[in-house]
Amino acid sequence: QSVLTQPPSASGTPGQRVTISCSGSSSNIGSNYVYWYQQLPGTAPKLLIYRNNQRPSGVPDRFSGSKSGTSASLAISGLRSEDEADYYCAAWDDSLSGSNWVFGGGTKLTVL
Amino acid sequence: QVQLQESGPGLVKPSETLSLTCTVSGGSISSYYWSWIRQPPGKGLEWIGYIYYSGSTNYNPSLKSRVTISVDTSKNQFSLKLSSVTAADTAVYYCARGNPPYVTHWYFDLWGRGTLVTVSS
Numbered sequence: 746q747s748v749l750t751q752p753p754s755a756s757g758t759p760g761q762r763v764t765i766s767c768s769g770s771s772s773n774i775g776s777n778y779v780y781w782y783q784q785l786p787g788t789a790p791k792l793l794i795y796r797n798n799q800r801p802s803g804v805p806d807r808f809s810g811s812k813s814g815t816s817a818s819l820a821i822s823g824l825r826s827e828d829e830a831d832y833y834c835a836a837w838d839d840s841l842s843g844s845n846w847v848f849g850g851g852t853k854l855t856v857l
Numbered sequence: 858q859v860q861l862q863e864s865g866p867g868l869v870k871p872s873e874t875l876s877l878t879c880t881v882s883g884g885s886i887s888s889y890y891w892s893w894i895r896q897p898p899g900k901g902l903e904w905i906g907y908i909y910y911s912g913s914t915n916y917n918p919s920l921k922s923r924v925t926i927s928v929d930t931s932k933n934q935f936s937l938k939l940s941s942v943t944a945a946d947t948a949v950y951y952c953a954r955g956n957p958p959y960v961t962h963w964y965f966d967l968w969g970r971g972t973l974v975t976v977s978s
Binding site for chain 1: 892901902903904907915917918951961962964965966968969970971
């Protein structure tokens with residue numbers, strides 16, 4: 746069971762806006778940045794959003810991230826067929842034993 | 858540009874030690890954090906641990922007793938050893954870079970293509 750909670754699946758039609766949620770706790774999302782990774786079929790994950798809402802160079806502005814309290818969301822507007830992929834949220838988790846990375850279980854996005 | 862490439866045996870017997878190496882090309886291994894992350898077939902991502910170029914490490918508490926990560930700056934490589942493996946350790950293993958340098962909470966900005974390691978007799 747993953748520390749961060751994501752819905753296992755999401756779907757939308759081309760042109761639609763979809764959102765994927767990521768829920769955590771005060772030790773991870775509540776006190777640290779959230780990151781989003783896109784994993785296209787058969788490939789390695791790719792950084793999509795960093796520090797809650799920043800896009801790396803080359804990532805279309807159709808992708809946006811937000812955070813509120815202990816939850817975060819990834820929004821994809823103008824959905825395209827090539828957006829069909831698995832999406833993972835991630836964050837640092839700070840505990841008495843130290844800081845460790847935690848991931849969400851992943852959300853499989855289907856473009857209908 | 859900087860690229861990461863995992864290498865090592867694709868098949869490991871149960872109870873033996875899994876050993877992988879990540880070679881960094883196109884840039885220096887110095888100044889950054891370097892991680893191992895794995896993904897069992899059909900499942901999500903699990904962080905294994907990281908090493909700073911200077912040699913300091915931090916491991917996932919759930920794997921800590923079996924994991925060793927080391928770095929060889931002269932070869933621009935870092936390595937993973939996972940002992941006493943079982944079928945549950947079958948996964949695609951990725952190496953990744955932590956950026957930016959010199960901060961305590963960095964993020965994975967570059968990933969290798971991954972290598973599948975199967976644990977089976």
